[in-house]
Amino acid sequence: MLQLSILHLLDLIGVGVFAVSGALAAGRNRLDLLGVVVIALVTAIGGGTIRDVLLDRHPIFWISNPAYLFVILAATALTIVWTRIRQPPFAALLVADALGLALFAISGAQIAERAAHPAVVVVMMGTITGVAGGMIRDVLTAQIPLVLRKGNLYASTAIAGIAVYLILESLGLSHPASTVLGMFTVVALRFASIALGLSLPVFRIEGE
Numbered sequence: 001m002l003q004l005s006i007l008h009l010l011d012l013i014g015v016g017v018f019a020v021s022g023a024l025a026a027g028r029n030r031l032d033l034l035g036v037v038v039i040a041l042v043t044a045i046g047g048g049t050i051r052d053v054l055l056d057r058h059p060i061f062w063i064s065n066p067a068y069l070f071v072i073l074a075a076t077a078l079t080i081v082w083t084r085i086r087q088p089p090f091a092a093l094l095v096a097d098a099l100g101l102a103l104f105a106i107s108g109a110q111i112a113e114r115a116a117h118p119a120v121v122v123v124m125m126g127t128i129t130g131v132a133g134g135m136i137r138d139v140l141t142a143q144i145p146l147v148l149r150k151g152n153l154y155a156s157t158a159i160a161g162i163a164v165y166l167i168l169e170s171l172g173l174s175h176p177a178s179t180v181l182g183m184f185t186v187v188a189l190r191f192a193s194i195a196l197g198l199s200l201p202v203f204r205i206e207g208e
Contacts, residue, residue, distance in 0.1 A: 006176060007110050011061070014103035015044040015068050019075040021096035022137050027083055028093070029141045039137055040076040043100075044068075046133035051108050051125050055115060094194060097134055097146065102186035105130030105158035106165055106179055113166075123162045130158040130186075153193035156200060161186030 022043030026036040045062050052060045062068040082088070108129025112122040131147045131154065138145040147154045165182025169175065192198055 006179065007107055007114075010103050010107040010110075010179070011048070012068065012071050014100055014107055015048075015062075016071045016075040017096055017103060018044040018100035018133055019072040020079050021093055021100055021134070023076045023079040024083075024088060024093045024096065025137055025141050025143075027080075031141075033080070036080065037073070037076055039140060040079075041069075041072055042140065043133045043137040044072045044075075046136040047104055047129040047131065048108065048133075050132045051111065051129045054128070055112060055117075055125060057111075057115075098187050098190040101130045101134070101154075101158055101190065102161060102183040104133070105161055105186055106182045109162045109165060109182075110179070119166055122166065123159055126162040127155055127158045131155050150199065150202065153189055153198055153200065157186045157189035157193065160189055 019040040022040035023036050025043070026039040031039065045068065048061050052058075105126045107126075109122045109126030111129075112125035117125070135145040135147055146152065161182045161184075164185045165178050168178040168181055173181075189198075
């Protein structure tokens with residue numbers, strides 16, 4: 001029961017944080033209020049929806065529990081009010097996105113884990129949950145998705161964080177501690193990538 005409540009809380013926080021990142025991205029592209037809500041919604045529920053479809057989980061998480069939609073709308077409204085009072089720095093979008101990535105990556109992994117899927121599937125589902133919503137946001141706002149941008153770690157930070165979570169849990173660490181350390185790994189690697197320019201090696205095929 002405790003694990004279920006933690007998982008639900010992570011999901012709610014995750015959709016709220018990703019809704020903020022979606023609203024900020026929409027505002028930077030000067031969309032109208034409906035456009036802001038649409039971008040916030042797809043950013044917040046896109047990854048989890050794809051995960052549920054792939055795992056054949058029905059009904060989809062936000063359909064079975066509309067509280068997710070209310071959290072998204074509230075987070076979007078607060079973001080709009082906040083930006084009217086104070087101009088947010090560009091870093092706010094990166095911070096919100098990193099936090100949402102961490103929360104969704106681990107919560108998505110835990111959902112697949114509860115369904116008794118193998119570790120490799122758990123990692124894939126967690127990564128999809130974390131990155132897919134942001135990809136949809138970036139595509140709809142005519143940006144190169146963060147996951148595809150050269151020079152930054154993104155999806156790989158989700159994979160690393162989920163791996164840390166699974167390893168620590170297999171070693172007997174408590175579920176809450178494993179969860180927090182897994183999320184911390186995602187955020188720390190993402191911020192380090194932005195600050196230090198960390199990236200994966202580039203695969204090149206030289207042309208004639």
